[in-house]
Amino acid sequence: MRTELNIDKALAALADQPKPDWLVHWQQQGQQVLSQTAWPTRKTENWKYTSLKSLQGISWQAETPDAVADGIRFVDWQEISIDFVNGRLVNTPKLPDGVTLHRLSDCSEAEGLTFLQKVDSERAGFEFDALNQSLLTEGYWLKVAKDIQVAQPIHLNFISSGADVVTSTQVLVELESGARATIAETFSATAEARVLVNANTALYVGDNAQLTHYHLLLEEGEVRHIGRVTGSLSRFASLSSFHMAVGGILKRKDITIRHRGEGAELSLNGVYLPKGHEVIDYHTTLEHEVPNCTSSEIFRGIMADHGKAVFNGRIHIHKDAQKSVAEMNNRNLLLSDHAEIDTKPELEIYADDVRCAHGATIAQLDKSLLFYFQARGISKKEAEVMLSFGFINELLDALNDQPVQTLLRPLLATLFAQKQADLARHIL
Amino acid sequence: MLTIKNLKAKVEDKDILKGLNIDVKPGEVHAIMGPNGAGKSTLGYVLAGRDGYEVTDGSAELHGENLLDMDAEERARKGLFLAFQYPVEIPGVSNMEFLKASVDAVREARGLEPYSSVEFIKLAREKSKAVNLPADFLKRGVNEGFSGGEKKRNELMQMMLLEPSLCILDETDSGLDIDALQVVAEGVNALRSPDRSFIVVTHYQRLLDYIVPDYVHVLADGKIVKSGGKELALELEKEGYRWIEGETV
Ligand SMILES: Nc1ncnc2c1ncn2[C@@H]1O[C@H](COP(=O)(O)OP(=O)(O)OP(=O)(O)O)[C@@H](O)[C@H]1O
Numbered sequence: 001m002r003t004e005l006n007i008d009k010a011l012a013a014l015a016d017q018p019k020p021d022w023l024v025h026w027q028q029q030g031q032q033v034l035s036q037t038a039w040p041t042r043k044t045e046n047w048k049y050t051s052l053k054s055l056q057g058i059s060w061q062a063e064t065p066d067a068v069a070d071g072i073r074f075v076d077w078q079e080i081s082i083d084f085v086n087g088r089l090v091n092t093p094k095l096p097d098g099v100t101l102h103r104l105s106d107c108s109e110a111e112g113l114t115f116l117q118k119v120d121s122e123r124a125g126f127e128f129d130a131l132n133q134s135l136l137t138e139g140y141w142l143k144v145a146k147d148i149q150v151a152q153p154i155h156l157n158f159i160s161s162g163a164d165v166v167t168s169t170q171v172l173v174e175l176e177s178g179a180r181a182t183i184a185e186t187f188s189a190t191a192e193a194r195v196l197v198n199a200n201t202a203l204y205v206g207d208n209a210q211l212t213h214y215h216l217l218l219e220e221g222e223v224r225h226i227g228r229v230t231g232s233l234s235r236f237a238s239l240s241s242f243h244m245a246v247g248g249i250l251k252r253k254d255i256t257i258r259h260r261g262e263g264a265e266l267s268l269n270g271v272y273l274p275k276g277h278e279v280i281d282y283h284t285t286l287e288h289e290v291p292n293c294t295s296s297e298i299f300r301g302i303m304a305d306h307g308k309a310v311f312n313g314r315i316h317i318h319k320d321a322q323k324s325v326a327e328m329n330n331r332n333l334l335l336s337d338h339a340e341i342d343t344k345p346e347l348e349i350y351a352d353d354v355r356c357a358h359g360a361t362i363a364q365l366d367k368s369l370l371f372y373f374q375a376r377g378i379s380k381k382e383a384e385v386m387l388s389f390g391f392i393n394e395l396l397d398a399l400n401d402q403p404v405q406t407l408l409r410p411l412l413a414t415l416f417a418q419k420q421a422d423l424a425r426h427i428l
Numbered sequence: 429m430l431t432i433k434n435l436k437a438k439v440e441d442k443d444i445l446k447g448l449n450i451d452v453k454p455g456e457v458h459a460i461m462g463p464n465g466a467g468k469s470t471l472g473y474v475l476a477g478r479d480g481y482e483v484t485d486g487s488a489e490l491h492g493e494n495l496l497d498m499d500a501e502e503r504a505r506k507g508l509f510l511a512f513q514y515p516v517e518i519p520g521v522s523n524m525e526f527l528k529a530s531v532d533a534v535r536e537a538r539g540l541e542p543y544s545s546v547e548f549i550k551l552a553r554e555k556s557k558a559v560n561l562p563a564d565f566l567k568r569g570v571n572e573g574f575s576g577g578e579k580k581r582n583e584l585m586q587m588m589l590l591e592p593s594l595c596i597l598d599e600t601d602s603g604l605d606i607d608a609l610q611v612v613a614e615g616v617n618a619l620r621s622p623d624r625s626f627i628v629v630t631h632y633q634r635l636l637d638y639i640v641p642d643y644v645h646v647l648a649d650g651k652i653v654k655s656g657g658k659e660l661a662l663e664l665e666k667e668g669y670r671w672i673e674g675e676t677v
C-alpha cells in the first residue's frame with residue numbers, strides 16, 4: 001500500500017521522535033506489512049463497493065498543531081470528558097477511583113508489549129491495521145479495576161484538525177471482572193480540517209463485567225475515517241455498543257466482536273446517514289467461539305442525495321458454539337434516486353444447535369405516509385424529516401437506553417433537519 | 429363553501445369520477461352513499477390532493493379558491509380535512525409529535541401563534557378524552573397497532589384539534605362499536621356550526637340518525653345519480669342501490 005498511500009512525510013516525522021525500542025520495532029513491523037499489502041481495489045472482496053481514491057494524491061503528514069478544538073460536548077450528561085487533538089491527549093481530568101488512563105508512551109516495556117499484544121490478538125486481516133501500526137506514536141489504555149462500578153460516563157472526545165494530516169490512534173478499554181462502565185467515543189473535526197483519521201479501539205470486557213459503549217463518527221467536511229473496533233467478551237460479560245456515522249468524504253469502520261466466554265451477551269447497534277456525496281461503510285463480524293452466547297445486532301441507514309452506504313454483517317458460529325443465539329437486522333431507507341446501499345448479510349454456522357436469524361431490507365419513503373402528513377397540513381419536506389427520523393427513532397426506542405434517548409435524539413434531530421430549525425422543531 | 433362542477437378524474441388510466449357536481453354551503457351536512465367502488469374515497473382523495481389522482485375535467489373550489497391547483501398541505505391549511513377510510517400507521521413518529529406538527533402548520537397558515545408544548549399537551553389530552561382514547565395513545569406511534577375503531581377515533585381527534593371548515597369523513601363510522609359511533613356523532617355534532625360544513629361518506633343509514641344530514645347523495649359509477657333529503661337514506665336502506673340504478677338506466 002506504500003506506493004498508493006503517500007505517507008512519506010508522516011514516516012519521516014516519526015523517525016525524528018524519541019521513543020522506546022519496542023515501539024520502534026512495532027512501527028517497523030507495521031511498515032513492512034504495509035508495503036507488502038496490496039492496495040485494496042474494487043476487486044478486493046472487502047472493498048468491493050468502497051473506493052479508496054479519496055486517500056490518494058495527497059501527501060499525508062503527521063502534524064501536531066497547537067490548536068485546541070472543542071469537539072463534541074454533551075449537555076447534562078455529567079460525563080468525564082477526556083479530549084484528544086489529532087491523537088494527543090490535551091487534558092488530564094480526574095478519574096474516579098478504580099479507573100486509570102495510561103499512555104502507551106508512559107508504559108514500561110513489559111506493559112507496552114502487553115498493550116500491543118492485546119491489540120494485536122484481536123486483529124484479522126484488515127488492511128488499515130498495518131497503517132495504524134506503522135504510524136502509532138501513542139495509545140491509550142483505559143482500565144476499570146475489578147468490581148468497580150463507574151456511575152459517571154467517560155467521554156473520549158477526539159478532534160481532528162489541520163491540512164493533509166493523518167492520525168493513527170489506538171484505544172484499549174479494559175474492564176476487569178465484575179466492573180461496570182459507560183464509555184463514549186466521539187470523533188469530530190474542525191471546519192477546515194483535511195484529514196485521514198485512522199482510529200482503532202479494542203474493548204476487553206472481563207467476566208461478569210458490563211460495558212456500555214458508543215462510537216460516534218461525527219466529522220463533517222473533508223474527512224476520511226478508516227478504522228476498526230474490536231471486542232472480546234469473557235464469561236457472562238455484557239457489551240452494548242452503539243455506532244453512528246454521518247458526514248465526511250469516506251467513513252469505514254470494521255467491527256469484530258468475539259464471544260470468548262460462555263454466557264456473554266452482546267447488543268450491537270448502529271446508524272449511518274450518508275448525504276451529499278458521502279460514503280459510509282460498516283463491516284461487522286460476530287464471532288461466536290464458545291457455547292451459550294447471545295448477540296443482537298441492528299443497523300439502520302438512511303441514504304440521501306448521492307449518498308452511499310455499504311453494510312456487511314457477518315455472523316460466524318464456530319463448531320463448538322452450541323446454543324448460540326444471534327440475530328442481525330439491517331434496514332435501509334433511500335431518500336433519492338441517486339442514493340445507493342449495498343447490504344450483505346452473511347451467516348456461517350458450524351454448530352448445529354443454534355438460533356440464528358438475519359435480514360436486510362431496502363425501502364423508499366412510503367408515498368401514502370407522506371400524503372397522510374400533507375393531508376394534515378405538514379409540508380412534504382418536514383414530513384420527510386419526521387419520517388426519516390421516525391425510522392431511526394424506532395431503533396433508538398427499541399434500545400431503551402437513556403443516554404441514547406437524551407444525547408443522541410437531539411443530535412440526530414438537528415442532523416436530520418440539516419440544521420434547519422423549522423424542520424427540526426417537531427422532532428427535537 | 430365547496431363547489432364541485434363536472435369533476436372528472438382518473439387513477440392509473442382508469443376513469444373513476446365521471447362528471448360529478450356538488451354544492452356544499454356553509455353549515456350544511458351532506459351525506460354521500462353508494463355502492464363499493466363507486467368512487468367515494470376517490471372523491472375525498474381528489475379533493476385532498478393525493479398524488480396519482482389525475483383530474484381530467486371540471487373544477488372544485490373551496491371558499492371560492494381553486495382547490496385543484498394547491499398542494500395537499502395547502503388545502504389542509506385552507507381548512508379542508510379528510511378523515512381517512514384507512515388511516516395509515518407511522519411507526520417511530522409519536523402521535524403527539526405528529527399532532528403538534530399538524531396543528532402548528534395549520535395555525536401558522538391562519539396567522540396564529542403555535543401553542544406552547546404545555547398548552548398543546550393539555551389540549552391534546554382534552555381532545556383524546558373527548559373521543560374516548562386513553563392519553564397514552566398520544567405517546568404511541570401514529571396509529572401504530574391501533575384497532576380499527578381506535579384509528580377512526582384518532583382521525584376524529586385530529587379533526588377536533590385542527591378545527592377545519594370543510595370536513596370530509598370517509599366511512600368514519602365503519603368498524604365502530606355502538607358506543608364509539610355515538611362518540612363520533614357527538615364529536616361531529618359538537619363541531620357543527622354555521623361556518624363549518626361536512627361531507628359524510630357512509631354505508632349505514634344508522635349514522636345519519638345521529639348526524640342528521642341536510643342532503644343525501646347517491647354516488648354510483650363516478651357520478652351523483654340521485655340527491656334528496658335525509659329520507660333518501662331510509663329509502664336506500666330499504667330498497668338497496670339497485671332501485672336507483674334501475675331508475676337512472
Ligand atoms: N390506485 C388505483 N389503481 C387502480 N384502481 C383504483 C385505484 N384506486 C382506486 N381504484 C378503483 O377506483 C374505484 C373507486 O374506488 P373508491 O375507493 O373511490 O371506491 P369507494 O366508493 O370508496 O368504495 P368503498 O365503498 O368500497 O369504500 C374502484 O373500482 C377502485 O378499484
Ligand SMILES: [Mg+2]
Nearest residue numbers: 468469470513
Ligand atoms: Mg371508500
